[in-house]
Amino acid sequence: MAGSAGVGVQRVAAPGRGARARASLATFFPTVRAGFAGVRRRWRQSLRLRVVATTMLLGLVVVTVLGSVLHAQIAGGLERSRMQSSQYEALALTAQAQKQWDASTSTSVAELNRAANDIMTKFLSAPGPDPSRYVVMDRSPANDTDVTLVQLASSRAVDIDVVTEELREAVAATPGRQQTQVTEVRIGTREVPSVIVGSVVQAGDAGPYDLYFIFPMEQEVATMDLIGNAFLVAGVILTLLVGAVAWVVTRQVVTPVRRAGEVAQRLSAGRLNERMPARGEDDLALLATSFNNMADSLQSQIRQLEGLSAVQQRFVSDVSHELRTPLTTIRMAVDVIHDSRQAFEPSVSRSAELLAGELDRFEDLLADLLEISRFDAGAAALDLEPVDLCGTVAKVVEAARPLADRRGSVVRVHAAGGPAEAEVDERRVERILRNLVVNAVEHGEGRPVDVHVASGSDAVAVVVEDHGVGLRPGEAANVFTRFWRADPARARTTGGTGLGLSISLEDARLHNGWLQAWGEPGEGSRFRLTLPRHAGASLHASPLPLSPADES
Known part of the structure; x- marks a missing residue:
């Protein structure tokens, strides 16, 4: 009987919600970051956008402040008007209630209650500026009678609880005067700003009672809501109009400036015949005229300098050959x-x-x-081939050893490990390194000279460091100038033409590379050569730091 072979089955779970959510977030955040980066770039590049946005923002602030001030003044005026009308109406109704109590002959509790209910009913149905008022009567704290009136609250959904303790104490303290307060009153399910006017009436044999008239300001609230919405719409429209005006004005100013920038770019690219159109007699026309005059002067001077440079180059070439x-x-x-x-x-x-x-x-x-x-003359050309700069450095150091021995210096090579290969013209690179090493030995004052070699993913670099006199501030930018010397009085002992570093800089540029200098007085100097690993590539960073401070 043949044995049966077991087959293992592996189940792959479908991605769940968590995985889908993470995948969505993984695509969402980069998109948001890219959007913000685009907005920031647009903000930096567009003067018109910044001016329009700033103008609209300031306009919005001004409209908001002005609208808030006007809204507060209108609201205060409506509140004061409402308080005055409420006080007048409450005063008239209180006087009417007191007159009815004075004319009443009720003595029993039942009769006093009927009289109180009649008065409350008349208050609720009495005509007046505001028929939506509410009325509440309550026993005054100063009442020392044994008669207590019942069912004194109005038939509406308002009772004595809406009256604050502060107002009740004020009414009790000054029974002969009206007391007014503006507060929020719950009417049904809504909190409505209301004016409450309180005073004291003598309810016959029942003694003094507090009478409160409550006037909801619903109409005023509706009016302020309408005014607020009108202010909001007007503010938005005004802000947009201000933005449109700013866009038009900015366009009139920015367009000539942008045109001047474009002409300047073409001029910098060598198109010396470019000019700005000049129309009118305003400031922008004066700018265009001045710009064109400047361009004419620059064109004339550049052509003159080009002629002198051509004559000089021709003279040097002819003399050198002759x-x-x-x-x-x-x-x-x-x-x-x-x-x-x-x-x-x-x-x-x-x-x-x-x-x-x-x-x-x-x-x-x-x-x-x-x-x-x-x-x-632009006749220099590269003979490119793959080269390990470690070997080139070794040849240069060996060739400079006799000079280093005479100077008492030791040339030390520090390689980061592994080859430092690049597509270069070895003859030119060797000339650069030879100039750097010889200069380091000459200026190293007998101290060691360190040569660092390193390679990166896109570039290779060589740093030649001495520990001699160093460079004074500003000299790092001048060392590559033709015939420039840090100390003109210093005698040359090993020859030199004053052109070595200038030629080295041109050789580095021919490779799309960098040749940079750093130095401090008494601390020595460092020269860094950085070359792309592949011919024609651009450099973005160097594998080695230029100054010692960058090494930490």
Whole structure:
């Protein structure tokens, strides 16, 4: 009997609500962040948007404050008017009630109750400015009789509880005067602002009783609601109109300014014939005219400078090439004299050595001038190949070792580990590093020179650091200027043309790279070369910090 093979079945649970909610949130928040980023970018870029939004916001604030003040004044006026009319009406009704009590001959409790009910009924049905009033009678605290009237509250849904203790105490303290209070009164299921007027009447043999008239301000509340809605609609319309006016005014101002910015961008791109249209005689027309005059002046000066630069470049190129032939002849003669210097007198032999050294410096200067002329003419080109900068650094350090030994400096290489490969022109990169290392040894005052090599995902970097005299404030921006020297009085002992760092900067730019300098007096200086790993790529960051403070 053949054995049966068991088959395992795995059930995959469908995503539940929690997973769907998390997925929704995962897509919702990035969308919201992208929306806010777009709004912020639009806010930063659009002057018109900022002006219109600010004007509408300020207009809304002004409308809100003005509407609130007017609303409060109207509400106060309606409240005062309502209190005056209520006081007059309550005074007349109280006098009428007192007159009826004075004319009443009731002596028993039943008769007094009937008289009180008659008076209350007349109050509720009596014509007047406000037939919606409520009436409440209650035994006065000063009443010392044994007669207690019952069923004194009005037939409406209001009783003595609506009268505050404060008002009752005021009425009891001054029985001969009316007391008025504005408070919220619950009528049915609503809280309605009401005017309560209280006074004291003599209810015959029943003694003094407090009489309260309650006048709801429902009509006033409705009026204020209508006014509030009207203010709201008017405020919104006015804010929109202010925004529209601001948009129109801003458009008239921003459009010429934006046109000036576009013309300026085209001018900066080299289109020197661009001009702004100038119409009218207002301030914007004056701006356009002044801008065009400035553009004319700049165009004239730029063309003049271009002509002078072309003449200068042509002169340097011609002189450099013309010096090649006599320099070759001089080199041949100097070599013959230098080789025969042993047969000369000591002073002549020393002169032959100095002549050979100065001729070497002259040839270096001529070579640098030719290289600079190629950069100026745009004829410099790269011979790209994959190169490990660790090997290039090792060759440069080995070549600079004799100079370092004479200076008493030790050149130390710090590699982060692994190759630092990039697509570069090794000859040019080696020239950059050689200039940096030689300068570090010359200015290091016999202290160690550190060379750091590191690579990142998109870039490779080399930092050459010395611990010598350093750079004074502002000199880091000048070290790459042609023929610039930090100390003009310092004598050159190893040659140099003053063009090495300028050529190095041009070589770095030719690779789309960075060559940057940092230094502090007495702390040394650092030069950082950053190159993209792939030819033609752009740099966004460097694998190595420029200053020591950035290392922490």
